[in-house]
Amino acid sequence: MEKKQVINEGGINGSADGTIDYHSADFQGLQAMIKASAEKLDETEKLNNTLLSIRFQMETYVREGGNKIVLAGEFVEQFLMAIKVKKKDFAAYIEYDEPNLSALLKGRRKINSDLAIKLGQIFKVNPAIWLNIESKNELLKVVREQEEGYGKYSLEALLLKAG
Numbered sequence: 215m216e217k218k219q220v221i222n223e224g225g226i227n228g229s230a231d232g233t234i235d236y237h238s239a240d241f242q243g244l245q246a247m248i249k250a251s252a253e254k255l256d257e258t259e260k261l262n263n264t265l266l267s268i269r270f271q272m273e274t275y276v277r278e279g280g281n282k283i284v285l286a287g288e289f290v291e292q293f294l295m296a297i298k299v300k301k302k303d304f305a306a307y308i309e310y311d312e313p314n315l316s317a318l319l320k321g322r323r324k325i326n327s328d329l330a331i332k333l334g335q336i337f338k339v340n341p342a343i344w345l346n347i348e349s350k351n352e353l354l355k356v357v358r359e360q361e362e363g364y365g366k367y368s369l370e371a372l373l374l375k376a377g
Contacts, residue, residue, distance in 0.1 A: 261297070269339050272339060286351070289347070
C-alpha cells in the first residue's frame, strides 16, 4: 500500500518536518483520541462544532480559496442542513421570498447587506464575510471571462505611455 502524505509547509508542531504520514502510529493515535473525544459530545456541542466548521470554511475560502467559485448560497445550504431547518421555514423567518432564497442558493441571486446582517446574526458570521464571498466570486467570474483583456495593463506599460 502506498503511503499517503500531505505537505504541511508549517511543519508538525515545530518539528520542521513538512509532511504528514497518515499511516504513522502517532497520527493514528491522534485520530483515535479525536474520535473518542467527539463521541463524548452531546448533540448541542456537535452542532456548535459543525457550525464552527462551516464558519472556518467560509473564512478560509475568502482568504485562500484559490480559483474555484463557491457560491455563498452553498454555505447557507450547509448551515440549513446542519440545523435541520427547511428552506421554506428559513425564508419565512428571514422575511425573504422563497423563490428569492432558491435563486440565492443556486447562485442566481446575490447576498445584499441586509441579508448579510441577518445571516450574520443567525449563524454568528461577520456580515462582511458574506459580502466578501460575493465580491471574490464576482472578481473570479470577471477575470475568467476577460482574462486576456486585463493582461495589457501594468505599471510598466502606464509609465511608458505617460513618459
